[in-house]
Amino acid sequence: MRSVRSGHRYPVWMGLVLALLLFLATFGLSRASAAPLLNELEVRGLLQSSWAQYKTTFIQADGRVIDYNGNISTSEGQAYAMLRALWMRDKATFDASYRWAKDNLQIPRGDHLFSWKWGQKADKSWGTLDTTSATDADQDIALALLLAAKVWNEPQYQSEAMPILNEIWDRLTLNAPLGRVLLPGDWPQKGRTYQINPSYFAPYAYRVFAEADDNHDWTLLIDSSYEIMSRAVTQAESGLMPDWVEISLDNDNIQLYNDPLDARSDFGYEAIRVYWRVALDALMNPLEKRATQLLKTKNMLPRYWKIRKDLPISITWDGIVRHPELQSGAIYGAVFPGLYLQDTRLGEELLQKKIVPNLKPGGQWNTKNDYYAQNWLWCGLGLYNIYLDPPRFTRGSAAGRLTRLFSLAPTEVY
Numbered sequence: 001m002r003s004v005r006s007g008h009r010y011p012v013w014m015g016l017v018l019a020l021l022l023f024l025a026t027f028g029l030s031r032a033s034a035a036p037l038l039n040e041l042e043v044r045g046l047l048q049s050s051w052a053q054y055k056t057t058f059i060q061a062d063g064r065v066i067d068y069n070g071n072i073s074t075s076e077g078q079a080y081a082m083l084r085a086l087w088m089r090d091k092a093t094f095d096a097s098y099r100w101a102k103d104n105l106q107i108p109r110g111d112h113l114f115s116w117k118w119g120q121k122a123d124k125s126w127g128t129l130d131t132t133s134a135t136d137a138d139q140d141i142a143l144a145l146l147l148a149a150k151v152w153n154e155p156q157y158q159s160e161a162m163p164i165l166n167e168i169w170d171r172l173t174l175n176a177p178l179g180r181v182l183l184p185g186d187w188p189q190k191g192r193t194y195q196i197n198p199s200y201f202a203p204y205a206y207r208v209f210a211e212a213d214d215n216h217d218w219t220l221l222i223d224s225s226y227e228i229m230s231r232a233v234t235q236a237e238s239g240l241m242p243d244w245v246e247i248s249l250d251n252d253n254i255q256l257y258n259d260p261l262d263a264r265s266d267f268g269y270e271a272i273r274v275y276w277r278v279a280l281d282a283l284m285n286p287l288e289k290r291a292t293q294l295l296k297t298k299n300m301l302p303r304y305w306k307i308r309k310d311l312p313i314s315i316t317w318d319g320i321v322r323h324p325e326l327q328s329g330a331i332y333g334a335v336f337p338g339l340y341l342q343d344t345r346l347g348e349e350l351l352q353k354k355i356v357p358n359l360k361p362g363g364q365w366n367t368k369n370d371y372y373a374q375n376w377l378w379c380g381l382g383l384y385n386i387y388l389d390p391p392r393f394t395r396g397s398a399a400g401r402l403t404r405l406f407s408l409a410p411t412e413v414y
Helices: 012-033 040-058 075-087 091-109 135-151 155-172 203-212 219-235 273-284 289-295 301-308 330-342 344-355 371-388 398-405
Strands: 115-120 126-133 173-176 179-182 193-196 245-248
Touching (some): 040 075, 040 371, 075 091, 075 115, 075 135, 075 371, 091 115, 091 126, 091 135, 135 155, 135 398, 155 203, 179 193, 179 219, 219 245, 273 289, 301 330, 301 344, 330 344
Antiparallel strands (some): 115 126
């Protein structure tokens, strides 16, 4: 007798359903085997725990931010702490970090800019090691103060920001054939050519400055910044931003340092920050096509990642990895926004393999000596939090939009 089971004929539609279920089960299994993506709540939890750990490890009670690689403090470090404290709505840490910078880096100069480096001197005393200003830090401190005035409704912050803005414009910008250009600091430059650091450009900040300061046209810096950055990546065969470029006061050319022994036009520790800064401007201004175009410029990093599953920190302008042995967690946080916009799957892989796994249970990334990575991995994760719940900006001031982005509270509105 023939088996009833073997002789039964299922309808065609049932076979299709079974095939579909099998496909879904197989696909679901493969997805389950991969590391799950973080949701907004998880990302915010990591940001909060990492900030708490950073304060404990890197910020003294008096507000001094310590870079343990040399046991120094910098205007950059104080500025990062202020912006992160603002992001976390941590007013006590914001005030302490600013007060220390003001007392130790600003007042000793005798003006409103900030000395870039402080530490132990040869005679074992502590104080300013280099009184030169660093424009990126001066900008970030001024921006943090302007946003703090809005977040905490304290006009005094804005009053303290205004003299900084005046000195940035008067001493750290220059009229050139390219337009009004941001200089990297107040150190003297020689001849008719000037070294320019594209990673200092902060178009989102200039939009806020333009609202607060009626005496200077900060939009000129937005235009020159995008022009210089666009030309720089076009000239670089790697498609990556160089650390430094050179401009002339005699023409509107942009030159790279193309001597193989000269690393100034490498894509390195400086230039990695460009992609985060431009991504923030794109989030703040969705119609800013120059930001989107720059972030989506084809470069060698996606292919390098797919082959090596890591990213180098030093690449020559023509695409040669100068120091394959060098590794820094900072690059993953800083370039994450650019790679995420080029290829969402690649960005998420970067997040899962390099950003989140390197965060220790206590909230510290990598080693205690890697202060730079602590900040840029955190900032990369902060932008990812925004990507998970992007705001729909249709109107509002630049300061209001930026304070909305610098917030873990999705309902916070200014």
